[in-house]
Amino acid sequence: MKKNGLFVAIFCLLNVFAFSAVNKDIQIYKLKNDIPVYVKSDANSQMTAIYAVVKGGVTCINPSLSGLEELVFEMLTKGSQNYSYEDIKSFSYRTHSGVYSSSINEGSIYGMSCINKYFDETFEVFADGFFNPLFAPREFELLMQQNRQNIQAQMNDPESLLFYYLNLMVYENHPYAAKVSPTPESISNLTLDAVKTYYYSMLDSKRFSIVCSGNVDTEKLLVLLNKSFGNIPSGSVDFPETNILPVKIAGDPVVLVHEDASGAAFVLRAFASPSIKDDDYAAAKITSEIFSDIMSNVVREKNGICYTPMSGVVSSVAPFGFEFLYRVTDLKNFISAMNDSRVIIEAGNTIKAIDTEGNYILEPISDRLQGYINSYITAKYSSQATVNGIANRMAGSLLQFGDVSCSDMLTEKVKSITVQDVKRVFKKYWIDESSRWFAVVGPADEEKITF
Numbered sequence: 001m002k003k004n005g006l007f008v009a010i011f012c013l014l015n016v017f018a019f020s021a022v023n024k025d026i027q028i029y030k031l032k033n034d035i036p037v038y039v040k041s042d043a044n045s046q047m048t049a050i051y052a053v054v055k056g057g058v059t060c061i062n063p064s065l066s067g068l069e070e071l072v073f074e075m076l077t078k079g080s081q082n083y084s085y086e087d088i089k090s091f092s093y094r095t096h097s098g099v100y101s102s103s104i105n106e107g108s109i110y111g112m113s114c115i116n117k118y119f120d121e122t123f124e125v126f127a128d129g130f131f132n133p134l135f136a137p138r139e140f141e142l143l144m145q146q147n148r149q150n151i152q153a154q155m156n157d158p159e160s161l162l163f164y165y166l167n168l169m170v171y172e173n174h175p176y177a178a179k180v181s182p183t184p185e186s187i188s189n190l191t192l193d194a195v196k197t198y199y200y201s202m203l204d205s206k207r208f209s210i211v212c213s214g215n216v217d218t219e220k221l222l223v224l225l226n227k228s229f230g231n232i233p234s235g236s237v238d239f240p241e242t243n244i245l246p247v248k249i250a251g252d253p254v255v256l257v258h259e260d261a262s263g264a265a266f267v268l269r270a271f272a273s274p275s276i277k278d279d280d281y282a283a284a285k286i287t288s289e290i291f292s293d294i295m296s297n298v299v300r301e302k303n304g305i306c307y308t309p310m311s312g313v314v315s316s317v318a319p320f321g322f323e324f325l326y327r328v329t330d331l332k333n334f335i336s337a338m339n340d341s342r343v344i345i346e347a348g349n350t351i352k353a354i355d356t357e358g359n360y361i362l363e364p365i366s367d368r369l370q371g372y373i374n375s376y377i378t379a380k381y382s383s384q385a386t387v388n389g390i391a392n393r394m395a396g397s398l399l400q401f402g403d404v405s406c407s408d409m410l411t412e413k414v415k416s417i418t419v420q421d422v423k424r425v426f427k428k429y430w431i432d433e434s435s436r437w438f439a440v441v442g443p444a445d446e447e448k449i450t451f
Helices: 002-013 067-074 083-094 116-131 137-155 158-170 191-203 218-231 282-303 334-346 363-380 389-401 407-415 419-432
Strands: 018-020 026-030 035-040 049-053 098-104 106-114 208-214 254-257 265-272 306-313 320-327 349-354 362-366 435-441
Touching: 026 218, 035 218, 035 389, 049 116, 049 137, 049 282, 049 389, 067 106, 067 137, 067 191, 067 362, 083 098, 098 116, 098 389, 106 116, 116 218, 116 349, 137 158, 137 191, 158 254, 158 265, 158 306, 158 320, 158 435, 208 218, 208 389, 218 389, 265 419, 282 306, 282 320, 282 334, 282 349, 282 362, 282 363, 282 407, 282 419, 320 419, 334 349, 334 419, 363 407, 363 419, 389 407
Parallel strands: 035 208, 254 435
Antiparallel strands: 018 026, 026 035, 049 106, 049 208, 098 106, 265 320, 265 435, 306 320, 349 362
16 A cells, blocks of 8 residues: 555656547556656456557668668567576566567558566666666577578569569659668668667657556556656657658569569559558559459459469558469460459459359459448457557557557548448559559579560
């Protein structure tokens, strides 16, 4: 009781306050340095997750240093002044709690999750990792070895190679030219000194937010956060907001050669697609699922063009959409089969089945649209139902939208999608947008592929 009373007293003296968020289940507080803290409480949970969310990302980095921010945040989990990396791994194994990091185009997170019984211990490891990172040369070199192996594996896999060069060329001279992870061009430039320099440069309270979910003792949490993240100073200038323009995709086909693509090529058509902030984004996600199913029936089942066809749209502020054919064995007729697929969705239909004579049994999109919507919502939130998933969704929404609740608003948009939206979005992006073909083929097939 005395301990609880002490926390209440300190809490009342601190420069923190709460007010209602857009989502009534989320409370917002501020630390003494104005870092916002978003708390989604669940009194029935046995877990707690805390994420430090830091604005930054690829727009802050030269392409020659791609992967630098990701390395910085990964190194925060590899040992600190009071906890070696071995200590952290042992602690995680013993308690099923731990610290971790992740990075996207717009920034990074450094997080912790724990069983409530181990909250105090986990927070100590979490805070020490962020404010007293060890930056051990041995751990850095092991991390770099892993990155070099990842790059080598990427360059040796035709599918990964295709998407690597697709991203490289789509975002040439764009704010997203730098990549989240190390690249073949940047790996030799990434040093431990560069990691340390970037780490200290990002310690600006204007770049930070905190999200927390689970069974949270809010008063205690805010005291702990003020003793740690509340001491981050404010930078002298506001964090710059980069103007992210849509991509322009056009040009002659790009054909790459790889021995492992012999006899079964990898083919993709790319086009600009709607930003995650665009009203068309939700409809484009559903449309890509519908079109993938149509392509599977037309391109694979009826025509035997490839092993797996699919369509998708990237979730980004400046994204692209694509039609992708995995392991193409017919290098002359794939375009005509893809055109046949487009005609079906443009007419407002899907394919229910193919009869014994090879004719399509069509079904209106309206008969199946709700099923696609339900599947999307289930897939999106099944992995986000945990305490970690909730915190991750809040953090991603902050980085991409600047608002903790926008990801939830997207779900409401998905629920209201109509057949007219599907047809309109398909025509606008899949049909009317300029596009570019990319392919990886075997050495003997370079002259055989026909666009």
